[in-house]
Amino acid sequence: MDRNEIVKAVNSIFIERFELEESELTPEKNIIEDLQLDSLDIVDMIVGLQQKFGIVLRDNPEIRNARTLGDVYDLFEKLANEHPEIAEHFK
């Protein structure tokens, strides 16, 4: 999976579940301060990402430490390299 595919897949969660516009989703956006997600919304985000990418993120400390959308893209880029089955999930 290349970076663009990952960005598109992550963004689709924010568009479908949170009804945000694609133009609002830029890497520097802070998830809490700019997009106004609170702790409950972050749980919804994690559930959406788990379903989309077919992996369990519950115990992943990096997703909990993600501050910006860019951090989430980076994490999934790393996960896609470590777990090729994530790419398979999209085929």
Next chain:
Amino acid sequence: MTLLRSIAIYFVTFLWALVFWSMMLVPMIIAGCLPAERRRHWVRVMLLKFGRGTVRVMWRPFFKVDYRDRTGGIREPGIVVANHRSAIDAFLVSMPDLSMAQTVNDWPFRVPILGWVAKMAGYLNITNWDYETLNARSRSVLGIGDMIVSYPEGTRSESPKMNPFRSGAFRVAMDMKLPIYMLCIAGDQFMPDRKFRFREFRDLKVHFLGPIPADEVQRYATAYALKMKVFRIMTEELASMDAELENERQL
């Protein structure tokens, strides 16, 4: 002037509280003998009358409140989402004349008298209760025909700009299939300030909007999407109310 202003309004409010709650002593004792949910309802009704009396009569020499009801008279029990600029919002939520249980943090429950009254009225503790307890207690408030007031900003903004909303109340509305009403309160950002000083007296506006019907609430994919919709509606309404207040001040 700030000191005099503050002393005057606190004195009048204290005096009114003394008179009102002395008159309510017997009804309170009778309410105390009722089953828990009916008792809580009647204490909420007393608090509503106290709040309305405070705003409409006792505070009238200091400032006026222009109240508009834009709900079309719909009164189906649901969640009333209010913005929160100042401590007097707890009184201003009485303007729609609806018996309501307020959602509050833990600290007011620990304040002498106030905490006891909040418990008697069945106010909802959003800090200490788990989601199941909150849901069960919310159901009993709504079951008796009362509303639930939520301040999703979590704390006073003291500014015309709202703080970001928390999603809890919206999740409850979705889970329990409830309509959402919006109570927009404008003009009171420094009445009082964070140190409880009245630096000024200004006329206020309170608009009661909605509801977003329960079936529409259900259509949102997440509580986040719903809260952002409500946030946008209230931001727009408050901007127009603040502009009106500014125009009226300049006249």
